Each structure stands twice: as C-alpha cells, then as structure tokens.
Amino acid sequence: xxxxxxxxxxxxxxxxxxxxxxxxxxxxxxxxxxxxxxxxxxxxxxxxxxxxxxxxxxxxxxxxxxxxxxxxxxxxxxxxxxxxxxxxxxxxxxxxxxxxxxxxxxxxxxxxxxxxxxxxxxxxxxxxxxxxxxxxxxxxxxxxxxxxxxx
Amino acid sequence: xxxxxxxxxxxxxxxxxxxxxxxxxxxxxxxxxxxxxxxxxxxxxxxxxxxxxxxxxxxxxxxxxxxxxxxxxxxxxxxxxxxxxxxxxxxxxxxxxxxxxxxxxxxxxxxxxxxxxxxxxxxxxxxxxxxxxxxxxxxxxxxxxxxxxxxxxxxxxxxxxxxxxxxxxxxxxxxxxxxxxxxxxxxxxxxxxxxxxxxxxxxxxxxxxxxxxxxxxxxxxxxxxxxxxxxxxxxxxxxxxxxxxxxxxxxxxxxxxxxxxxxxxxxxxxxxxxxxxxxxxxxxxxxxxxxxxxxxxxxxxxxxxxxxxxxxxxxxxxxxxxxxxxxxxxxxxxxxxxxxxxxxxxxxxxxxxxxxxxxxxxxxxxxxxxxxxxxxxxxxxxxxxxxxxxxxxxxxxxxxxxxxxxxxxxxxxxxxxxxxxxxxxxxxxxxxxxxxxxxxxxxxxxxxxxxxxxxxxxxxxxxxxxxxxxxxxxxxxxxxxxxxxxxxxxxxxxxxxxxxxxxxxxxxxxxxxxxxxxxxxxxxxxxxxxxxxxxxxxxxxxxxxxxxxxxxxxxxxxxxxxxxxxxxxxxxxxxxxxxxxxxxxxxxxxxxxxxxxxxxxxxxxxxxxxxxxxxxxxxxxxxxxxxxxxxxxxxxxxxxxxxxxxxxxxxxxxxxxxxxxxxxxxxxxxxxxxxxxxxxxxxxxxxxxxxxxxxxxxxxxxxxxxxxxxxxxxxxxxxxxxxxxxxxxxxxxxxxxxxxxxxxxxxxxxxxxxxxxxxxxxxxxxxxxxxxxxxxxxxxxxx
Numbered sequence: 001x002x003x004x005x006x007x008x009x010x011x012x013x014x015x016x017x018x019x020x021x022x023x024x025x026x027x028x029x030x031x032x033x034x035x036x037x038x039x040x041x042x043x044x045x046x047x048x049x050x051x052x053x054x055x056x057x058x059x060x061x062x063x064x065x066x067x068x069x070x071x072x073x074x075x076x077x078x079x080x081x082x083x084x085x086x087x088x089x090x091x092x093x094x095x096x097x098x099x100x101x102x103x104x105x106x107x108x109x110x111x112x113x114x115x116x117x118x119x120x121x122x123x124x125x126x127x128x129x130x131x132x133x134x135x136x137x138x139x140x141x142x143x144x145x146x147x148x149x150x151x
Numbered sequence: 152x153x154x155x156x157x158x159x160x161x162x163x164x165x166x167x168x169x170x171x172x173x174x175x176x177x178x179x180x181x182x183x184x185x186x187x188x189x190x191x192x193x194x195x196x197x198x199x200x201x202x203x204x205x206x207x208x209x210x211x212x213x214x215x216x217x218x219x220x221x222x223x224x225x226x227x228x229x230x231x232x233x234x235x236x237x238x239x240x241x242x243x244x245x246x247x248x249x250x251x252x253x254x255x256x257x258x259x260x261x262x263x264x265x266x267x268x269x270x271x272x273x274x275x276x277x278x279x280x281x282x283x284x285x286x287x288x289x290x291x292x293x294x295x296x297x298x299x300x301x302x303x304x305x306x307x308x309x310x311x312x313x314x315x316x317x318x319x320x321x322x323x324x325x326x327x328x329x330x331x332x333x334x335x336x337x338x339x340x341x342x343x344x345x346x347x348x349x350x351x352x353x354x355x356x357x358x359x360x361x362x363x364x365x366x367x368x369x370x371x372x373x374x375x376x377x378x379x380x381x382x383x384x385x386x387x388x389x390x391x392x393x394x395x396x397x398x399x400x401x402x403x404x405x406x407x408x409x410x411x412x413x414x415x416x417x418x419x420x421x422x423x424x425x426x427x428x429x430x431x432x433x434x435x436x437x438x439x440x441x442x443x444x445x446x447x448x449x450x451x452x453x454x455x456x457x458x459x460x461x462x463x464x465x466x467x468x469x470x471x472x473x474x475x476x477x478x479x480x481x482x483x484x485x486x487x488x489x490x491x492x493x494x495x496x497x498x499x500x501x502x503x504x505x506x507x508x509x510x511x512x513x514x515x516x517x518x519x520x521x522x523x524x525x526x527x528x529x530x531x532x533x534x535x536x537x538x539x540x541x542x543x544x545x546x547x548x549x550x551x552x553x554x555x556x557x558x559x560x561x562x563x564x565x566x567x568x569x570x571x572x573x574x575x576x577x578x579x580x581x582x583x584x585x586x587x588x589x590x591x592x593x594x595x596x597x598x599x600x601x602x603x604x605x606x607x608x609x610x611x612x613x614x615x616x617x618x619x620x621x622x623x624x625x626x627x628x629x630x631x632x633x634x635x636x637x638x639x640x641x642x643x644x645x646x647x648x649x650x651x652x653x654x655x656x657x658x659x660x661x662x663x664x665x666x667x668x669x670x671x672x673x674x675x676x677x678x679x680x681x682x683x684x685x686x687x688x689x690x691x692x693x694x695x696x697x698x699x700x701x702x703x704x705x706x707x708x709x710x711x712x713x714x715x716x717x718x719x720x721x722x723x724x725x726x727x728x729x730x731x732x733x734x735x736x737x738x739x740x741x742x743x744x745x746x747x748x749x750x751x752x753x754x755x756x757x758x759x760x761x762x763x764x765x766x767x768x769x770x771x772x773x774x775x776x777x778x779x780x781x782x783x784x785x786x787x788x789x790x791x792x793x794x795x796x797x798x799x800x801x802x803x804x805x806x807x808x809x810x811x812x813x814x815x816x817x818x819x820x821x822x823x824x825x826x827x828x829x830x831x832x833x834x835x836x837x838x839x840x841x842x843x844x845x846x847x848x849x850x851x852x853x854x855x856x857x858x859x860x861x862x863x864x865x866x867x868x869x870x871x872x873x874x875x876x877x878x879x880x881x882x883x884x885x886x887x888x889x890x891x892x893x894x895x896x897x898x899x900x901x902x903x904x905x906x907x908x909x910x911x912x913x914x915x916x917x918x919x920x921x922x923x924x925x926x927x928x929x930x931x932x933x934x
Contacts (some may be wrong), residue, residue, distance in 0.1 A: 018270070020270065021270075028183075028184075033177075034177070034180075034181075034183075034184040035176070035177015035178065035179075036177070037181070037333070037334065037385070038183070039333040039334065039335070039385075039418065040418040040861075040862050041417055041418060042418065042419075042861055042862065042863070044861070044862035044863060045333055045418075045862060047333050074177065075176070075177035076176065076177045076178075078175075078176070078177075079175075079176055084172065084175055084176070088175040088176075091171070091175055092167055092168065092171040092172070092175060093167060095167070095168070095827050095828065095830070095831045097171060097174055097175070097647075098386070098647035098648065098649070098831055098835065099332065099333070099334065099383070099384060099385045099386040099646055099647025100170070100171070100174030100175075100179050100383065100385070100647065101179075101181065101332070101333045101334040101385030101386060101647075102333045102385075103174055103175065104177050107175070122871075124870075125870040125871040126871065128869060128870035128871070129869040129870060129871050129872075130869070131869065131870075132331075132333055132862070132867050132869065133333070134330060134331060134332055134333055134386050134388065134835070134838070134839070134867070135386055135647050135831070135835045136831065136834060136835060136838070137834035137835055137837055137838035137873060137876065138838070138869070138870035138873055139834060139870075139873070139875055139876060140831070140834070141870070142870060
C-alpha cells in the first residue's frame with residue numbers, strides 16, 4: 001500500500017492505496033465520489049474526466065498514487081451546496097443531457113476550457129471530440145457550453 | 152367532473168426536466184453507484200477466446216487458492232443449476248447463461264470468479280486452467296445454420312410482377328452495429344437460501360417478457376425473481392434488455408457461493424458479448440407500373456442472430472412485419488424470412504430494431520426505381536404514399552396505421568430542406584466537378600409493439616396449441632399522502648428519456664397542480680410496482696401506453712377527489728373543478744391537502760361507498776393489437792409515426808470522405824407531450840442513424856474473431872462528426888392512445904442510414920452503396 005495525501009474538492013484526504021488502483025476507482029469506491037463515471041476504462045469515452053491541478057484528465061488512465069500532493073476536482077464540487085453553475089444551468093435549459101452518464105466528464109472538461117478563454121463553436125466541438133454521448137447528438141451540448149461562454 | 156377549458160395544459164409544454172438537477176450535480180444513482188446489500192462479492196467473467204471450441208478442461212484450483220477469492224461458478228455448474236432460456240422458435244439450440252462443453256462465440260461466458268474486489272477477481276481469471284480445442288467457426292451469415300424459415304404472401308404478388316413495367320431487384324446488406332450506451336450493464340444478485348428466491352438489482356429495461364424468461368431459466372415462479380432497477384440508467388437504446396442473461400448467471404453465482412454478488416460489465420465485454428443489432432441480407436424485388444405506381448414487393452431476408460437465438464429474437468425480423476410496405480399503398484407483399492445462427496455474439500434490441508434493416512432495402516429500392524423510371528425520387532414517393540383520407544389504414548401484412556398526413560410531411564420536409572434549390576446547386580456543383588448528392592427517406596415509425604407479433608416465427612398451426620399472445624399494456628399508480636404529497640409510480644424503466652418529467656406533466660393536468668408538485672418514482676420493483684408482461688422501455692411505448700396509464704390512474708384519483716370535494720362543497724361531483732391545488736365549485740373551494748386529510752385521517756366522513764386512502768392503479772392496454780390471424784397477418788404495433796428525411800452530402804473525390812452538408816427531418820408522432828424532450832429523442836435517434844450510416848460497424852474476421860473490441864476500433868461519432876439537424880414537426884393525434892401521442896424514439900434511426908446512403912449513391916452515381924459509408928469504401932466505389 002502507498003500513502004496518498006490529496007486535496008479532493010477542497011478537502012485534504014489521506015489514504016492508503018494499492019499501487020495499481022485507478023484514480024477513477026479511488027474516487028468512486030474509496031472516497032465515495034460516485035458522480036465520476038466509468039464508461040470504457042480505455043481513455044476514449046471521457047465519462048471519467050476530472051480535473052487534476054486544474055487540467056482535465058481521464059481518471060481511468062491515471063493511478064491514484066499519481067495524485068499524491070495534487071488537487072483533484074470532481075463534478076460534485078461544481079455547484080457544491082449552492083445553485084447550479086451557469087454551465088450546469090445551461091445544460092438543463094438546452095436539454096443537453098438525457099441519461100446524464102457522460103455529463104459529469106463533459107462538465108469537467110468544459111469548465112477547464114471555459115477558464116482558459118472564450119472558445120469558438122469549433123473549439124467547443126473539438127473539445128467534445130474527446131467525449132462520447134450516445135443520447136443527445138451533441139448539438140444541445142455545444143449550444144449549452146456556448147451559452148455559458150457568453151455568461 | 153368538469154374541466155375548465157381555459158386552464159393551461161402542461162402536456163405539450165417544453166417543461167425542463169426534473170431529472171437534471173441531480174444528474175448535473177453528480178448525484179445520479181446508477182447501477183454501479185448503489186450498494187443495495189452489504190458485503191457483496193465482486194465477479195469477473197472468464198470468456199471463450201475462440202468463436203467455436205470444445206471445452207476439454209476448466210480447472211479453477213489455482214484461482215481458488217488466490218487470497219481474496221470467494222469461489223468460482225463454472226459452466227458445468229450453470230448446466231446443473233439452471234434450464235435453457237425459453238425462446239419463440241421451436242428448434243432453436245439450448246442456450247444457457249454460460250457455456251459448458253461447447254463455446255459458440257468469442258466472448259461467451261465459461262465461468263465466473265467471485266472475489267473480495269474486482270482486481271482480485273480479474274487476477275483469478277488468469278489462474279483458471281482452460282483447455283480448449285478450436286472448432287471450425289461460421290462467421291458468414293450466408294453459411295449460417297437456418298433455424299427458422301418462414302414464407303408469407305399477402306395479395307396477388309405473382310400477377311403484380313407479371314404485369315409490371317419495371318421490376319427492381321437488388322440485394323442489400325445492413326451490418327451489425329450496437330448502440331453502446333456509455334454506462335455498461337450491471338447486476339447485483341442476492342440469492343435467498345431460506346426462500347429459494349433471487350433478488351436482483353440491474354439496469355434492466357423491463358420486466359418485459361424477459362423477466363419471465365430469466366425466472367424460467369432459474370426454475371422459479373415469477374414471484375421468485377424480484378427485480379429492482381436503480382433510480383438512474385446510463386442509456387440503453389435496447390441493448391440492456393440482454394442483461395437478463397447476466398441476472399441468471401450472477402444469480403446462480405450467488406446461489407452457488409452463498410454470498411451476494413455484484414458485477415459491472417466493462418466496455419470490452421460490452422462490445423464482445425453484449426447485444427449487437429442483427430446483420431441482415433435482403434433481396435428485394437419491387438414491381439412498378441410505368442407511371443410509378445408500386446404494385447408489389449417481394450422480400451427475401453436472411454437474418455444473422457449470432458450463436459444463439461436469445462429472446463426476444465427473432466423479434467428484429469418481425470417487429471416491422473405489419474410495415475413491410477412502409478409508407479406506401481401497395482396491394483401485394485411477400486416475404487421469406489430466414490433466421491440463421493453464426494459463431495458471433497447473440498443479437499438483440501438496438502434502437503430502430505428492425506427498422507433500419509427494412510428501410511435500407513425499401514428506401515434504397517424507391518430511389519433506384521425513381522432513377523430507372525426517370526422520376527424525381529420525391530415524386531415517386533409522393534405518388535405512392537398512403538393518403539391522409541385513408542386512415543386508419545390496413546396494410547397487406549396486417550399493420551393498422553392509426554393516423555397521419557404523409558404527403559403534407561413530405562411537402563414540409565422538401566420545403567424546409569430547400570430541396571428544389573439544392574437540386575439546382577447540385578447541378579451547378581456537378582458542372583464544377585464536385586460530387587453533391589441528395590437523398591430522401593420516408594419511413595413509418597411503429598411504436599407500442601403487439602406482444603403477439605413474435606409468434607409469427609411459428610406457423611399458424613404451431614401457434615394453435617399455445618395461448619395466443621396479443622396487445623401491449625402498461626400500469627401506473629398515483630397516490631396522495633395524508634398531508635397532500637402526490638406520488639406517481641411507473642414501470643417504464645427510463646434510461647434518460649425524461650419519463651419523470653412527462654409523468655409529472657400528465658398528472659398535473661389531471662389534478663390541477665403544477666408539475667413540480669408531483670413526485671415520480673421510476674425505480675421498478677417487480678414485487679410492488681404495477682406491471683405486466685409488456686412493462687418496460689422498448690419499441691417507443693412510453694408516450695403512448697406509459698403516459699397513457701399515468702393519465703388514467705390520475706383521472707381515477709381526480710374522480711375520487713371530486714367525490715370527496717362535492718360532499719364538502721355541497722354540489723355534484725361532476726361540478727367540481729380541480730385547479731391551483733384546490734377543488735372548486737363556483738367561488739367555493741377546498742384544498743387538496745384537506746381532501747387528502749379526509750381520505751386518510753377522517754374516513755368516517757367519506758361519502759358512502761368510498762374506500763379510504765388515495766391510491767389508484769390503472770392499466771392501459773393499446774387497442775387493435777389482436778394476435779396474428781390464420782393468414783399470418785398482424786397489427787404489429789399500435790401507433791405509427793411518420794418521418795421524412797432529406798440528406799445533402801458531398802463526397803470528396805480524392806479521399807472518398809462523405810460530408811453531410813445539410814440534414815432535415817420532419818416527423819409526425821401525434822401529440823407531442825413535451826416538445827423539448829421530443830426533439831431530444833429525434834436528435835438522439837439521428838445520431839445513432841448517422842453513426843450507422845458513416846462510422847459504426849462491428850467487424851469479425853473469417854474465423855469469428857471480433858476486430859472491433861474497443862472504442863478505438865468501434866468508432867462512435869463525436870460532436871465534430873455530426874451535422875446540425877433541422878427539425879420539423881406535424882402533430883396528427885393517434886386515435887388509439889389516451890393522449891394522442893405516438894412513439895418517436897426510433898424514427899430517425901430508421902431513416903438516417905438510408906437517407907445518407909441515398910445521398911451518397913446520388914453523389915457518386917452508384918447503386919451498390921453499403922453502410923457504413925467509410926472513406927475507404929466510398930473511394931473504392933468512385934467512378
């Protein structure tokens with residue numbers, strides 16, 4: 001077992017992990033943060049995307065041991081105890097989610113993108129090329145993210 | 152009870168979803184998120200590496216010795232503890248939840264390891280000693296073993312072909328694909344030794360007929376298999392109907408090992424051994440008069456269902472049986488249906504379910520015929536569309552189309568797509584050497600399946616011995632608590648469609664409330680929910696029978712509230728009006744909370760004959776869904792929407808890449824209960840159809856090895872791959888559903904593959920286009 005000290009959603013967590021434990025399994029099954037979803041475990045679908053030190057990463061392609069000393073943010077932290085963020089509210093308004101399984105990952109990737117500037121429609125679509133959604137056909141997701149850009 | 156006409160109807164409004172708040176916060180509760188029983192062991196499944204092999208030895212000793220392993224269930228155990236799954240074809244080979252002596256497809260379960268966690272369980276899989284002798288495998292449907300061969304003929308087909316001026320005779324192929332919800336399948340199984348029963352939590356989409364099939368395999372009466380679904384499901388599109396075989400497999404593991412067992416499918420398992428759409432090879436002959444009148448159709452379909460006929464197959468082949476003539480007025484139709492087994496993954500429900508396969512042949516044929524007749528493809532279709540004054544319309548094969556105005560939809564679509572302008576642009580582009588093509592598709596979208604259609608796989612004679620099957624029903628319960636909280640319970644097992652929101656709208660209308668005043672529970676529990684054999688989420692049945700049952704249950708509650716209120720207000724129940732959370736008579740009113748209080752706290756005061764409490768269940772059964780008749784005619788669905796698509800594509804002459812320049816779809820699904828959600832279904836169906844048209848394809852090599860076993864190989868479209876979608880609606884209510892609604896979840900999945908194929912064929916001047924239209928494939932077809 002390896003000791004890991006990691007800030008997760010603003011709170012320092014100290015845990016012992018197996019060397020091979022995936023970050024996605026660590027978040028879901030050891031810390032109980034089940035808003036992070038696992039869709040393929042080979043880095044294509046993007047459902048498990050979280051932010052590590054601000055950058056969107058696939059938690060199924062990282063080991064828990066790698067986040068020792070880092071700061072991790074998951075979907076549960078976006079609104080916290082408060083109202084939905086403008087990005088989340090825009091998803092609701094545009095019917096940009098149906099089953100909602102891919103949504104957490106897309107929200108985390110989009111929140112990273114929004115903090116880095118004012119993306120164009122093409123840039124939003126490029127971002128989404130790393131995420132699979134099988135329900136919406138993507139167009140409402142693009143519209144929702146662009147609305148959040150305006151806000 | 153009176154209904155004030157001026158009150159706004161919540162049904163028909165684009166109400167934003169009540170589901171979304173929790174899902175956006177990461178507080179959805181999907182299958183892998185719930186721990187319904189403590190100390191469940193984690194399962195991993197050993198699978199056959201070969202498409203066809205004899206299992207000579209399977210020794211789990213070394214796996215059992217690994218610390219953390221609880222035990223192993225082998226195929227031999229499965230054979231000993233369970234019965235083959237029931238299926239609707241007499242001579243289908245026995246199918247068990249795991250293989251015992253012979254493995255028949257790559258990925259077939261051979262054993263289950265249960266351990267303290269999944270990591271250990273997967274380690275243990277590698278320690279099982281497995282000795283297999285590979286056998287010759289059949290990967291080509293044309294070489295498959297025929298397990299069902301039925302021929303049908305309606306009307307005078309032979310004469311029609313004799314007097315035809317043009318016969319189009321072509322062969323078409325629709326490959327395997329799979330809808331791949333982003334959440335995979337999952338089960339928690341907890342065998343109760345004392346009672347000899349199984350409780351299973353699964354992201355299943357029923358009970359449907361498959362609960363009975365699973366219970367039968369376990370040797371249990373229906374009450375012995377308690378099935379519970381979690382609050383949220385991460386998509387299904389049909390494929391999670393196949394979870395039932397894993398409910399049996401994990402249920403047996405729990406029984407055998409004496410511990411609760413949980414299993415979450417991984418993506419590779421899902422792609423390898425989930426539920427593929429059938430591959431269909433169709434020969435279609437179509438007889439036309441010179442003026443374009445369609446005289447007859449003759450199908451010859453070979454349907455590859457994989458290694459086993461897994462219920463509800465061969466339903467893919469029969470779901471569309473009443474719609475063999477599509478949207479057209481055709482007096483004569485014949486079909487030969489052959490079901491073949493191959494050494495490939497068993498097939499099952501996938502969005503569209505038989506529609507993409509049927510319409511690829513029919514709508515390609517209409518386009519090819521138009522070209523040969525020298526007609527515009529839109530004109531040929533218009534010439535043959537069923538007229539608005541012909542509904543309800545009985546098709547030759549027994550389908551009963553409820554309502555529609557097909558010609559108006561076609562006109563709308565052509566106008567919205569600027570069809571005439573595109574034809575001019577196409578000609579100009581061609582003059583510059585650019586390959587622009589325009590494709591049309593007109594499809595009738597059946598919804599609410601007749602539970603009896605699958606019995607067409609048997610002859611009329613074979614059917615006579617068994618209980619006839621017909622109809623499609625759904626139940627719903629509406630209750631009001633002692634302090635006035637309204638709860639709706641449904642067995643429609645949604646996977647993202649927004650059933651909670653629509654049920655709240657429907658109930659709010661009936662009770663004079665706001666949708667936010669209504670709580671809707673969609674977790675199904677077969678021991679407490681109101682359900683029947685049709686219950687669940689498939690064949691786009693929710694808006695017709697699901698919401699219809701809610702409407703009827705809410706009306707029962709409304710009637711009871713009206714009776715109680717009438718006594719309070721001193722009027723007749725018919726003169727009570729429910730609105731704004733109160734019951735009104737003139738200026739006098741009494742609150743819903745008080746009425747609920749009377750029903751629960753003060754039953755002594757209830758009008759004579761009225762039961763205490765406020766808890767009403769209603770079942771709605773779609774009408775006009777008789778069992779197949781002696782001539783094999785069947786009304787295979789209760790409601791029929793209509794979809795017209797216009798696709799405009801450009802093919803790159805250097806690379807063969809297809810770009811969709813413009814895409815329009817116009818649909819008529821009856822009354823739209825929530826236009827926001829309706830558009831979501833249309834967009835989602837389009838994305839699946841466009842994926843099938845351009846990208847998605849399950850590929851096996853000639854030995855039956857799967858070549859598309861990851862998302863790197865099985866290509867799903869992403870945002871930059873899909874064009875913006877232009878959507879138009881018409882609303883011709885169905886006379887057969889309580890709210891006038893028809894299903895609309897699958898129409899664009901049926902129409903899009905062939906609309907895009909027609910456009911590509913138009914662009915490159917070839918008839919032999921096949922989906923998916925990948926650049927390599929199109930490039931090889933370029934003249």
